[in-house]
Amino acid sequence: xxxxxxxxxxxxxxxxxxxxxxxxxxxxxxxxxxxxxxxxxxxxxxxxxxxxxxxxxxxxxxxxxxxxxxxxxxxxxxxxxxxxxxxxxxxxxxxxxxxxxxxxxxxxxxxxxxxxxxxxxxxxxxxxxxxxxxxxxxxxxxxxxxxxxxxxxxxxxxxxxxxxxxxxxxxxxxxxxxxxxxxxxxxxxxxxxxxxxxxxxxxxxxxxxxxxxxxxxxxxxxxxxxxxxxxxxxxxx
Numbered sequence: 648x649x650x651x652x653x654x655x656x657x658x659x660x661x662x663x664x665x666x667x668x669x670x671x672x673x674x675x676x677x678x679x680x681x682x683x684x685x686x687x688x689x690x691x692x693x694x695x696x697x698x699x700x701x702x703x704x705x706x707x708x709x710x711x712x713x714x715x716x717x718x719x720x721x722x723x724x725x726x727x728x729x730x731x732x733x734x735x736x737x738x739x740x741x742x743x744x745x746x747x748x749x750x751x752x753x754x755x756x757x758x759x760x761x762x763x764x765x766x767x768x769x770x771x772x773x774x775x776x777x778x779x780x781x782x783x784x785x786x787x788x789x790x791x792x793x794x795x796x797x798x799x800x801x802x803x804x805x806x807x808x809x810x811x812x813x814x815x816x817x818x819x820x821x822x823x824x825x826x827x828x829x830x831x832x833x834x835x836x837x838x839x840x841x842x843x844x845x846x847x848x849x850x851x852x853x854x855x856x857x858x859x860x861x862x863x864x865x866x867x868x869x870x871x872x873x874x875x876x877x878x879x880x881x882x883x884x
Contacts (some may be wrong), residue, residue: 657827681881682838683826687819689775689811690872691724695799698779698866702791703768711746718765721790726791729771732782738772768795774802780864799866811873812842827881835880841875 704721708714729739746765750758773779773787779797786794801807820834827834 680721682878683823684807684878687815687875689814689818690870691807691811692868692870693801693807695801695869697800697802697865698776699772699777699798701768703766703784703793704791705764705766705793707762707764709762711731713806714763714765715746718767722767725789725791728785732785740770742770743768776866804871807871811871813874815875819875822881833882835882837877837879838880841876
């Protein structure tokens with residue numbers, strides 16, 4: 648049976664209305680409120696209160712066993728002197744232990760092993776910065792023939808970083824207010840705050856292994872830095 652012409656027109660109008668209305672039922676999320684996004688920065692330099700000394704002994708011998716035994720004896724003397732100097736055992740940790748073959752150069756053929764090098768490095772944590780120079784001398788006197796370096800840091804920077812965070816937020820607000828005044832708007836509440844924290848570490852300082860005089864040590868300062876990104880809402884005029 649043929650549908651009347653008026654019914655066909657009515658059905659077409661209904662379908663068209665549904666097609667037009669379909670996007671409205673799947674509307675996208677509302678646009679983000681207008682905002683000003685800035686980065687605030689702050690930093691603070693402080694004197695470190697803890698140090699780490701990396702030192703050790705190396706011994707050459709014809710056989711790996713002989714090198715290892717000589718190395719064990721030498722390191723035993725070093726550890727004993729550290730204990731006698733008042734360094735707690737928990738503050739001394741082995742950082743590297745190795746035995747490596749040493750080759751003699753031979754231009755006419757393959758290189759041959761002419762001995763073995765045994766090395767033992769320890770990291771000594773020093774909780775009193777004033778003792779660093781004296782402990783370096785103690786290590787050298789005890790037989791340490793490798794002083795790899797000294798590092799300085801702040802043992803617990805959390806409270807100091809909290810102060811720097813507050814300064815970074817204040818810097819972000821100051822910048823946002825400058826932009827707001829220039830744009831003729833008013834700042835509202837912060838919409839988003841994200842932080843990038845970096846704790847500056849004093850570089851390892853290379854030391855001369857054998858020194859008879861007191862070893863000069865300069866701990867310097869450590870810089871604690873905080874960078875925050877803040878998005879501030881803009882109030883309607």
